[in-house]
Amino acid sequence: MARTDSTGSTWRYRWAHRQNERRHQTYRGAEATWRRRNDELCRLRALAADFQGSAAAGIGLPLELASDEVVLWVWPAVQLVEVRHSGVLPAPDLAVGVEATPLRPRRPDGIRVADAGMAVVTSRRLVLLGGRGRRDWAYGKMTGLTHDPAAPVTLIQTLDRRRTSGVLLPVAAAADFRFKLTLAFADAIEQRDAVRAQLDELIDEHAQLKPFRPAVATPAQARLSGLVPGGRRTVAVAAALALLVPAALIESGPSDPGAEVAIAATPDPTPRATPPAAPMLARAEPAASTSPKPKPERTSASPSPQGERLCGAPRNPMGYDFCGGDRIREPDAEVCDHFDCAQEFWAGRGYLVQCRDGAVSLTGGSRNACAEHRGVRRTVWT
Template structure:
């Protein structure tokens, strides 16, 4: 007979209701994250297709433009930074990073100092800082190195007419647009805008394949008895381990029987020169029977519990065979992974392999620069 409450609904139906609520909540969160990134990629694609400036945009700026030069973007607040030591930057490329701003922190990297501040202007031929100490130009035709810091809103550049490496530090919320506009301006200068458009088309197509699927509906027939225990399967597994370890610990800690040891200690040692049995004193009293030496009882030892055939190395019990021991990275986890692991928010929006963060949650961002962002970093990889 099914166990029911006062309303007449069974615990299996309540379990199915909770499971469906949790699955749909996770799906809605993942779908919202996927939608945000899709909108951002399509916005960048439209911006790159219609990217152009105008001479009128530079009106009012204390900047003299060439005849064929137009202003593309203006940032009112930027800081001029210089590198204290000599650095060799990679050659400028056309890589688009739409998620840059999410992993940046408002800090200045080590070895970089701020020397001026002012207005940053991106034109069709150069990047200009109109600072309090004067003007600083980075012409695209003379640029030999360009690097965006992955953790700070700093962009460093090297040009042929300047020995020291310098660049700009911009506000975090403007870093993504600044870097994308600079990439487009440089691509136009070398006549490679189609390469940027092709890269964005590839990112959009790749992201379309990562759209989360609507989860399957849990039915009451899928409920297991472990659902009645607070904590579910984890509690059952811990209780089973304790039930095996406690008796073994009690047997190991019990002292061995001391009776045998006392009997051995009381037994007299044999004489070095025993008297022959035929040569005895006439009036001698028959010797009392010698007590038979008692051998000490062997100490009882309990074999250590046999390790389970299923290795996990600290991972929760799960039917997928995921563990922390080693094997293959999990890039497409099973749909029920969050039933056994504590999944991070926006789990299904990840674009990598399965990892456990330092705060205990699992994330699908392994191999990414922003892996476990907001969860204190990556702790270890989940294997299968």
């Protein structure tokens, strides 16, 4: 068990409470963000497996379908946009992505609205039934397609039309439209399995990013810096000032020795008897040394920074890191002041390891190492 303070003071318990509240608040925010993306990926995976169109869905639409064409998606309020000056768009692909930031309901510069109406995604084409007519984008004729990452705009280039055009959707419908258009295009080129495989890979990669639940801070891990407002940062600033102020005083202490020699060489105004020639030569010797002597170089009072090899380990005076070296079987008594020690830490009989939940344990090398902490993550070295 981690060593505890027997003084009966309560500031250590208050420090542990604040640390646990801060850690859990950070964890809850990260876990909520991770879960939202995970739910969206799972929803898209289920949609990729079950999404099918129906010929009956086209009943009532002013659109004539081919014999093998089915309606996959319909949205009643879409705007037709055209680009005044556009380059070559990237070729259509099957990339599936979940927007990291929400789209903004705006129309990008250089795009004008030409019409408005109903958007229909079928198994062979994207159709906009507008007030001025119908606009078709057949999948077999698409040469370029791009989705704006900041606005709900999709632009398309086709072989039978010179000007780039596309659709501007409501923000609430943009993500669903983009994914279903990708599925429709994948069905047209018989690559639905590639979309499902890509989603499976994204889900597996995202599962590896699930945040760890933080270790519980104990009163024994509280340091004296917790009593100072600002904690270790205030202590570090005070230590830096304690080193810099004496150095500044040393630099500005004694005056230039050359000035002292010049003052000593100034003739005394008090009249005196003229000494013999020999003493005059003796007075000329100090005058010849009035040029200032070079100052000896002083070393700075502050220590020069040296790069620490930590490889992700917290800063500690023992020199423990995650890089490599020798295993630690008898850790320093202050190890729990710098690392999050597991419960029953000092009862371990192995070498020092970090568990998958971030705690460190002395059970390295045993069959049950970090058994209550999701297993061993890596070894702590010295």
